[in-house]
Every structure is written in C-alpha cells, then in structure tokens.
Amino acid sequence: MTKTAQHSTHDGHGHHHLSFTEKYMFSLDHKTIGLQYLITSWIFLLIGFSFMMVMRWQLAYPGAPVPVIGRLLSASLAPNGVISGEFYNSLGAMHGTIMVFLGIVPLAVGAFGNYVVPLQIGAPDMAFPRLNMMSYWLYLPGGLLMLASFILPGGPAQSGWTSYPPLSIVNPGQTVWLLAMVVIITSSLLGAINFLVTILNMRAPGMTFNRLPIFVWAQLVTSVLLLLAFPPLEAASVLQLMDRLAGTSFYLPQNIVVYGMLHKASGGGQPLLWQHLFWFLAHPEVYVLVLPPMGIVSEIIANNTRKPLHGYTTLVGSMVFLGVMSFIVWAHHMFISGMSATLTNFFLITTMIISVPSVAILTCLIFSLKGGSIRYNVPMLFALAFLPMFGIGGLTGLPLGLTATDIYLHDTYYVIGHFHYVVVTGSIIALMAGVYHWFPKWYGRKMNDTLGLIHFWGTLICMNGIFFPMFILGMAGHNRRYWDPTAHLHNLPTQPLHVVSSIFAWLLFIAQLPFIWNFFYSMWKGEKSEENPWQATTLEWACPSPPPHGNFTKPPRVYRGPYEYSLPGKKTDWLAQDVAEVPA
Amino acid sequence: MSTLAPAVSYESDTGVTNAKLGIWLFLASEVMLFATLFTSYLVLRMGALSWPRGWEVLNVPLAMCNTFILITSSVTIVMAYAAVVERDKPKFKKFMLVTIGLSFGFLILKGIEYRAHFMHNEFPSTSIFNAIYFTTTGLHGLHVIGGIIVNSALLYLSDSQWDHPLFVGRVEGAGLYWHFVDIVWIFLFPALYLL
Numbered sequence: 001m002t003k004t005a006q007h008s009t010h011d012g013h014g015h016h017h018l019s020f021t022e023k024y025m026f027s028l029d030h031k032t033i034g035l036q037y038l039i040t041s042w043i044f045l046l047i048g049f050s051f052m053m054v055m056r057w058q059l060a061y062p063g064a065p066v067p068v069i070g071r072l073l074s075a076s077l078a079p080n081g082v083i084s085g086e087f088y089n090s091l092g093a094m095h096g097t098i099m100v101f102l103g104i105v106p107l108a109v110g111a112f113g114n115y116v117v118p119l120q121i122g123a124p125d126m127a128f129p130r131l132n133m134m135s136y137w138l139y140l141p142g143g144l145l146m147l148a149s150f151i152l153p154g155g156p157a158q159s160g161w162t163s164y165p166p167l168s169i170v171n172p173g174q175t176v177w178l179l180a181m182v183v184i185i186t187s188s189l190l191g192a193i194n195f196l197v198t199i200l201n202m203r204a205p206g207m208t209f210n211r212l213p214i215f216v217w218a219q220l221v222t223s224v225l226l227l228l229a230f231p232p233l234e235a236a237s238v239l240q241l242m243d244r245l246a247g248t249s250f251y252l253p254q255n256i257v258v259y260g261m262l263h264k265a266s267g268g269g270q271p272l273l274w275q276h277l278f279w280f281l282a283h284p285e286v287y288v289l290v291l292p293p294m295g296i297v298s299e300i301i302a303n304n305t306r307k308p309l310h311g312y313t314t315l316v317g318s319m320v321f322l323g324v325m326s327f328i329v330w331a332h333h334m335f336i337s338g339m340s341a342t343l344t345n346f347f348l349i350t351t352m353i354i355s356v357p358s359v360a361i362l363t364c365l366i367f368s369l370k371g372g373s374i375r376y377n378v379p380m381l382f383a384l385a386f387l388p389m390f391g392i393g394g395l396t397g398l399p400l401g402l403t404a405t406d407i408y409l410h411d412t413y414y415v416i417g418h419f420h421y422v423v424v425t426g427s428i429i430a431l432m433a434g435v436y437h438w439f440p441k442w443y444g445r446k447m448n449d450t451l452g453l454i455h456f457w458g459t460l461i462c463m464n465g466i467f468f469p470m471f472i473l474g475m476a477g478h479n480r481r482y483w484d485p486t487a488h489l490h491n492l493p494t495q496p497l498h499v500v501s502s503i504f505a506w507l508l509f510i511a512q513l514p515f516i517w518n519f520f521y522s523m524w525k526g527e528k529s530e531e532n533p534w535q536a537t538t539l540e541w542a543c544p545s546p547p548p549h550g551n552f553t554k555p556p557r558v559y560r561g562p563y564e565y566s567l568p569g570k571k572t573d574w575l576a577q578d579v580a581e582v583p584a
Numbered sequence: 585m586s587t588l589a590p591a592v593s594y595e596s597d598t599g600v601t602n603a604k605l606g607i608w609l610f611l612a613s614e615v616m617l618f619a620t621l622f623t624s625y626l627v628l629r630m631g632a633l634s635w636p637r638g639w640e641v642l643n644v645p646l647a648m649c650n651t652f653i654l655i656t657s658s659v660t661i662v663m664a665y666a667a668v669v670e671r672d673k674p675k676f677k678k679f680m681l682v683t684i685g686l687s688f689g690f691l692i693l694k695g696i697e698y699r700a701h702f703m704h705n706e707f708p709s710t711s712i713f714n715a716i717y718f719t720t721t722g723l724h725g726l727h728v729i730g731g732i733i734v735n736s737a738l739l740y741l742s743d744s745q746w747d748h749p750l751f752v753g754r755v756e757g758a759g760l761y762w763h764f765v766d767i768v769w770i771f772l773f774p775a776l777y778l779l
Contacts, residue, residue, distance in 0.1 A: 123594075127602040127606065128602070128606060131606075189610075189613050192609075192613075193606050193609045193610055193613070194606075196605075196609050197602050197605045197606045197609065200596075200597070200598050200605060201594060201596050201598055201600075201601075201602050201605060202594050202596075202602075203594060203595040203596075204594065204595060205593055205594070205595050206595060207595050208595060209597075227609060227612060227613050227616075228612065228613065228616050229616075230613070231613045231614070231616035231617035231620065232616055232617070232619075232620040234617055235617050235618075235620035235621050235624070236620065236624075238719065238723065239621075239624060239719065242708060242715065242719050246707070246708040246709060246715075246718075247707070247708065247709030248708045248709055248712075248714075248715035248718075248719070249709070249712055249715060250624065250628070250712070250715060250716075250719075265709065266709060266710060266711050266712060266715070267712070268628070268632055268633075268711065268712035269628060269712055269715075270627065270628065270631050273624055273627050273628070276627075277620060277624070280620075555593075558595075
C-alpha cells in the first residue's frame, strides 16, 4: 500500500493518492495511528471519568436521586433515580478498567509512543506498520466490547477492576469483561513487540543507546514490562473464563455457598491464585502507567530549563531497575489476603527497595531545575506540577508497603487517594504536558496559552481537591467500595469530605472544557508554528511539522547526546542531535 | 512486510532482522503465558488434598506417540527451512507438507484422547486435575492449529513468493514458532502424564 515511503515529500502525504479510509482509518503511518490512539484514549478517559462523576453523587448524597442522569437510567439500574448498589459496583469496575487499560496505557504507549518514538530515534516508521495498525484495530473493538457490556444481558462486570474470585466467578457480566480483556491484552502485546523491535533495530546512524532521549528509554522499559507482564494476566483470564464457561474450579474452593445455595463445582481451586496472577501483571502495570509520563516530563524539563538533564545515566539506570524490580513486588497488594510472615517480609523489603529508583528519578528531575533559566510555558507548568504531585503519590505509598501500617490502611480511601495521586496528578498531568508540548509537531499549530493556563490551574486545584480528602477519609477508617458510606456510623463525621471531593470532581470536568476546545480549535485555527518552536534538540523537531510520510526530508544522522543545551561559547543555547559541526 | 526504502541505514546492535527479533520477542511473551499456566498447575497441585497420578487417568502410549510426532515435525520443518536456503522448491514443499500432516496427526490423536475422556463423563468441570489438563492441552492445541495455519499459508504462498527477499525469514520465523509449540508439549507431557 505505501511502498513509496521515503524522501523529499514536502506535501505531507507521500507521492501517490491515498483514499480516505487508507489515510485516516486503516492507515499504516505511525503518526496517524498515534493520533487515532490519542483521540480514542482521551474519549475513553472521559467516559471513565463520567462514570466516576455519577458515582461521586451517590457518595456525596447517598440515597438522593441523581439529577438529570438519574431520570435517563432504567429503573433496574437506578430505581427512582437513585443508583442501585449493583449499578454502583458496575460503574466502579468499569471506571477502573477503562481508565487503566483503555485510557492511560493506550494514551501513554499507543499515542505518545507511536507518534514520538520513531521520530526521536530517526526512523521513517515503526518496524511493523501492519502490526501497528492491527494493535489499534484490536484496541478499539476491545474497548467497544467492554462498553457494550452495559447493554448486553448480564450487564457489565461488578467485581472491581481487580476481579477477585469467587465474587467475579458468580457475578453476571464478567464474561464480557474477560473477553474484552483478552482482546485488549493482545493489542498491547503486539504493540510492545513492535516498539521493542523499532527501538532496538531502527535507530538512525549515530543514535547509540547513550544518546537515546529519556522518553525512548522509558518506552523501551515499558514495552518489556508489557511484553512479559501481560501474558500472565491473559493466562489468568483464560482460567477465569474457563471457570465461568466450562464450569472448572481454578479459583473456587470446595463447598462454596453462593446466595445461600451450595455452588455446583468440583472445587479444589484457590481464590488466592488469581490475586497472585493478577498482581503479577498489575504491579508492572503501575510502572507502565508511570514510566512514559516520567519520560515526557524529562523531555519537557530539559527543553525548558535550557540545560542538560541532571544525571542522564542515573535516570536510565533507575528506569531499568524499576522495570526489573517491578516483577518482584506484586504481593504487597495482598498483605492481608493471607500470606506467611516470611513471604510478607520479602515483599516488604523489595517494596522498600523499589522506592529508591523512583526517588532517584524524581531527585534527578528536581536537580535539573537548579540553575536553569526556566521558561514557564504551559507544558513546563504541567511538567513542574508533576514533580510534587507524583512525590505525594509516591511517598503516601510507603505506609502501604509496610505491613504494620498497611493492615490498618488496606482497602480504605487512603489507598484510592495514593493511587490516584500517582496516576492522575502524576501520569495524567504529565500526559497533558505531552499534549501541549508535541501539539505543534502533530498539527503544525500551537495551542492557545491563555486557555492552557486556565486548564492548568483548574486541573491542578480540582485534582488535589478530589484526592486529598481521600487520605483523611481513609485514615479515619472509611472503607473503599462502599455504596452508602452513611450506613456506618464511624463514617458520618467525615461525610462532608465526600461532598468536597465530589464538588471538585464535577469542577474538574468543567476545567477540561477549555482543554477540549483548545485542542480542536487549535487543530484548525491555531497560530501557525515553525518546525522547532521550542528550540529543542531531539530528532522529532528536525523534521517538518507535521512530519510527512517517512518523517524526515533527509535521512538523519546523530552526532551527539539528546540534551545539549547552554553549551558555553556558542551563539545559540542549543545544539540539535543531527547537527554535524558546532556552529561558531 | 517492510515499507522501508532500502536506502535507509540503521544503528543496529542486535544483528538480526526485524522479523526475527519480533518472533523471538513474541515467543518470550508466549513463554510467560505458559509459565503462568505451569505455575498455576504447581500451586493447585501443592494445595490439593489428593492429586491423581497422570498415568492412571491419562493415556500415556497415545501421548508418547504424540511426543514423537511433534519431535519429528520439528525436524521436518528444519528440513523445509534448509530447502528454502538451498533454493530447492520441491523439497521445501515436500517437507512442509509432511510437517503439516504430522501436525494434523497430533490433533487427531489428541482428539481421540479427548473423546475417550468425554465418553467416560470426564469434563473440565469434573475435577481440578481435569480442569488443568484440558485447559493446558487445549491451549497448546490452539497453538498447534495456529502453526498449521501459518505453515499452510507459507506452503500456499511459496509459488508466488519464492523469490521474495523476506520469504526465507518468514519460513525461519514459522520454524521458530513451531519449535516453541513442540517444546511446550515436551514440558506438558511429563508434567501431566508422568508425574
């Protein structure tokens, strides 16, 4: 289809005419696929967020009918406009699943990775363009199947994004969840293989490993995690599917009673097995959620402090170490699930060890700010916000990694607060930074700064307003996953905090409106931008904006490391990677 | 497969083609998939009150036969690959056909085994041993079917794509995959039948 890949195509779309479907739907170009991922995953994030906005009404005002939406829902889901417990569980399960597997991972890897990695390493496309297209066309149907469970018989899954058995096996609706997960996992696996081959085999001449931008390193480690951690969940999902469809008992013990009836199954299985297999995926998954955003933040900080990153080798080493360690910490999610004290100690120690490289990365990024003449543009503000916010997220995780404190905090709102500080004020803030940073490259136009500032401050304040009260709620002993918090007397004093949290959640939605408007308006009407508006050094800025088919007008060659800013005695304060001689 | 113009050169440290690297990475993920199933098998077996001896409930001679069939097919697919390297098309076709035939033989014997179990009212739901037996061998069977599809496609395409520069690599990739399917069985056989 696109055999005329390469050189000198300034018009943007190759030598020959492509039909609309070839160009925009079944495109083989990594840039189009990246943008498909970008738009789709933001839509999924918005859907997952809207579920939460409905749930937050029930948490803030338990038993009160949901305004507007309550009347639109059927009586079985929301009798008299009050969402039922079952529907609340479904929304919770789908919120987690959609946000993690259909939102952030495809956004961080599928969108940013796809678009930026080949450009940053100087490749004309991904290694397997067809496989790349297939990844997207598995991801989208998988996501739609997940959403379709709302209208299919049995309804959506109700057992949380973790799907713990035996609950997940006896609940209706779980089958579609499992099938969709298998499709989504396959899509991620294909993507991971593609990224690894591209990064290992398709770097431009001179792009040695110690000249790779940090973002590419982050994607490399992420791809290894996806490649090796997702298959166990796929296998675990197959076992759970067997339990549901073929009547096996992989996760069911003997003589289990469901709804007052003895469950007909041979038994002999272990519910704990699922927890181990699930978290064996889901802990590396956390680093899949966090590493690419860290890479994005590193790029933006180096670019806007106008100086080299502090400790390039430390950053790379820490990311690789994080990746390796993330495979042996999984059971810290299960301290109260039933484990021997020896095993608990092992996972406690590995968990404490894995916090070291995270702190090292954060420290490197903070030291990078020192002595820089910082440009406070919109992407940089988001990147700067990432540092303290991710810091809070990370540090509040320590009490959860220590068994003594975890026994109290486990399964409370504290855990939710911690996780969302890492993933929302951490990852999503960084991904927003990435959108503002690379937007000129994608569309050849800049996003509006004023709207960007409104979006930034609104988002930062609202996110903290949502998640900070959760720490207090959790420490006050409020369990997570409660449909009606007021049913427990000890939750009554902290109930106003739920109201605060909910109001900020709805305000957060309003704060996203300028972002959405800004994105689409700037796409067509934004101020035109040149090839390299940020005076950045990495290769993606050496090609036209937007880059044509085959990306580079001439095959790039790399002469230096990724962050050569503020070299003494030079006229400009930056030196791109593909510039051969040092201009006098 | 590649849309890249040959003029572009790369900084490559791996020294293997994209396709081959891709296949190896794919196999790495497959190793994790089956490793998970083996781990589950171990965990379930260790936690079980009683566990049947494989040879008492399963048909060992038939499985032994299947083991030899798969090992032989691994040899024949290497011969097919060697034939592509030697540019000997009839030889390639012959050995690929034998490989595919042996794969079908494996599936037929497996089917006979399954049928005998079903006749005796032994289903995945009957016991935890049956559950792991049917799931692992079933998943392995799906991989065999996948191999048959790939190998048949290569056999079919060999006329039109014989001189394609990537054809050798594709046959090699299919061979690597087929060896993996074989190795999984080499592990499954003792784990289920002999222990």
